[in-house]
Amino acid sequence: xxxxxxxxxxxxxxxxxxxxxxxxxxxxxxxxxxxxxxxxxxxxxxxxxxxxxxxxxxxxxxxxxxxxxxxxxxxxxxxxxxxxxxxxxxxxxxxxxxxxxxxxxxxxxxxxxxxxxxxxxxxxxxxxxxxxxxxxxxxxxxxxxxxxxxxxxxxxxxxxxxxxxxxxxxxxxxxxxxxxxxxxxxxxxxxxxxxxxxxxxxxxxxxxxxxxxxxxxxxxxxxxxxxxxxxxxxxxxxxxxxxxxxxxxxxxxxxxxxxxxxxxxxxxxxxxxxxxxxxxxxxxxxxxxxxxxxxxxxxxxxxxxxxxxxxxxxxxxxxxxxxxxxxxxxxxxxxxxxxxxxxxxxxxxxxxxxxxxxxxxxxxxxxxxxxxxxxxxxxxxxxxxxxxxxxxxxxxxxxxxx
Numbered sequence: 001x002x003x004x005x006x007x008x009x010x011x012x013x014x015x016x017x018x019x020x021x022x023x024x025x026x027x028x029x030x031x032x033x034x035x036x037x038x039x040x041x042x043x044x045x046x047x048x049x050x051x052x053x054x055x056x057x058x059x060x061x062x063x064x065x066x067x068x069x070x071x072x073x074x075x076x077x078x079x080x081x082x083x084x085x086x087x088x089x090x091x092x093x094x095x096x097x098x099x100x101x102x103x104x105x106x107x108x109x110x111x112x113x114x115x116x117x118x119x120x121x122x123x124x125x126x127x128x129x130x131x132x133x134x135x136x137x138x139x140x141x142x143x144x145x146x147x148x149x150x151x152x153x154x155x156x157x158x159x160x161x162x163x164x165x166x167x168x169x170x171x172x173x174x175x176x177x178x179x180x181x182x183x184x185x186x187x188x189x190x191x192x193x194x195x196x197x198x199x200x201x202x203x204x205x206x207x208x209x210x211x212x213x214x215x216x217x218x219x220x221x222x223x224x225x226x227x228x229x230x231x232x233x234x235x236x237x238x239x240x241x242x243x244x245x246x247x248x249x250x251x252x253x254x255x256x257x258x259x260x261x262x263x264x265x266x267x268x269x270x271x272x273x274x275x276x277x278x279x280x281x282x283x284x285x286x287x288x289x290x291x292x293x294x295x296x297x298x299x300x301x302x303x304x305x306x307x308x309x310x311x312x313x314x315x316x317x318x319x320x321x322x323x324x325x326x327x328x329x330x331x332x333x334x335x336x337x338x339x340x341x342x343x344x345x346x347x348x349x350x351x352x353x354x355x356x357x358x359x360x361x362x363x364x365x366x367x368x369x370x371x372x373x374x375x376x377x378x379x380x381x382x383x384x385x386x387x388x389x390x391x392x393x394x395x396x397x398x399x400x401x402x
Contacts, residue, residue, distance in 0.1 A: 003027040003043055007036035026110055059097050059124045061157045067097070068150035075143035082108045100124055113137060128273060128294045135280045145280060152276050156269065159360055160296075163265055166364045167258070170371050177379055181386075186221060189214040189390060196393045206389040245298035253299065253327075257370075261363045266300050267332065268356035275349035285311060303327055316340055 003024065007015045015036060021027035024041060031038050067088065074084040082105055089101035100121050107117035115134040118125045129149060136145030193211045196203060203211070217224070238244035253259040273291040278284070285308060292304035303324050310320035318337035321328045332352060339348030 003041050005031060005036075005038060005041040007031055007038045009037075010035050025107075025112075059094065059100065061153060061160075063094065063097055064124065064129075065150050065153045065157060067101075068146045068153060072143050072146035072150060075146065081114055081142075097124075114142070126294050128277070128290050131282060131286065131290055132277065132280060135277075135282055139281065148276060148280065152272065155272060155357070159265060159268060159357060162364055163261060163360065166261075166368050169368070170375065173375050173379070177382070181382070182217065184386060185214045185217040189386075190218055192390050192394065196390070196397070201393065201397055204389070204393060206385070207393050210386060210389045242298065246302060249297050249299035257367060261360065261367060262297075263327070264356050264359045264363060266295055266297050267329075268353055268360055269295055270300065270304070271332075271349045271353035271356060275346055275353055278346045278349065284317070288317075300327065317345075 003019050003021060005015075005017060005019060005027070009015055019027050019030055021030055024043065027041060028038050031041075070088055071084055074087070075081075079087075085101050085105040085108060089098050089105060092098040092101060104114075104117040104121070107120065108114065113134075115130050115137055118133055119130045132145050132149055133142070136142040139145075189210065193214060196207065196211075235248075239248055253263055270291055273294060274287050277287045277290065282290075288304055288308040288311065292301045292308065295301055295304065306323070307317070307320040310323070311317060316337070318333050318340055321336060322333045335348050335352055336345065339345035
């Protein structure tokens with residue numbers, strides 16, 4: 001690899017140049033041997049075009065699932081870690097993933113552990129993933145760990161994508177409805193309302209309301225647009241603060257139907273994470289700490305951090321969870337308590353994960369089944385009221401002329 005560097009020599013003179021090395025650490029070491037103090041060092045390969053840095057080349061969860069299965073297969077076939085990552089880098093179709101695997105291979109060649117090499121790419125490998133690999137290194141069961149990781153990530157990917165896809169349809173329909181209504185109120189209705197008012201006939205009450213709304217859109221549409229832009233900016237600014245993220249999470253969980261779906265999704269993820277790590281021998285405090293980072297909700301992240309603090313203070317896991325009855329249902333607390341008393345917490349968590357996965361699947365199917373008829377009824381009523389309010393006066397006017 002070629003690295004561009006900026007450094008200062010022993011005389012305080014700035015130096016710039018290039019150095020060829022297998023990885024960043026060896027490049028820095030080579031410069032230090034020359035008596036240089038490194039200020040900055042960048043991989044020449046990282047100077048990517050806008051298109052190469054685009055969202056489309058991002059490593060997805062599906063890519064990590066496939067990668068984990070491939071690594072597990074290669075390890076089971078007694079292929080060395082360095083050769084495995086080199087082979088996968090050469091055969092990867094995604095440039096970002098290929099570049100990441102190449103850097104991991106370089107780190108392994110320099111003597112870095114697999115978990116250490118993976119930890120340098122947090123945008124691809126989560127804390128959960130890295131800690132599981134570390135456990136595999138310590139126990140000598142890396143092929144089994146990567147297989148468990150692939151199964152776990154596959155379950156989470158399937159669950160999350162099913163939930164997300166279930167919400168795409170109603171969002172699209174609602175967006176389309178608002179676009180159509182906006183066009184109706186700003187283009188179609190003003191032309192028809194001028195015909196109605198010019199006729200001199202009495203205008204029905206509902207028609208007056210529709211015409212009034214249309215006038216608001218026509219005369220104050222720009223202000224409405226500015227309001228929504230400011231509202232969107234406010235939501236964005238709120239979402240980048242810790243307190244704002246927790247507030248938005250609590251709002252999302254309080255939405256009827258959708259909130260219950262997300263709650264079951266997070267509970268399934270918590271139980272599945274904890275089961276996977278406990279069965280691999282990760283200490284319970286570390287399990288809770290890592291789970292808080294990968295649960296995907298700031299509200300539940302804060303909750304799990306509080307649970308971790310309570311467990312450190314001497315409380316049992318069930319007693320710590322029991323302090324949060326709004327987010328953690330009683331059945332989950334009771335089953336965890338049974339697992340603690342019988343020494344079978346891992347199997348209890350696995351049962352809970354499967355239970356909440358089925359609950360999420362059922363909730364998604366119910367939501368999808370209800371959304372379509374409800375949307376059809378709502379849209380039909382909205383369009384029907386709009387058309388009747390405008391077309392009936394025109395029809396009456398045509399009848400009186402004839």
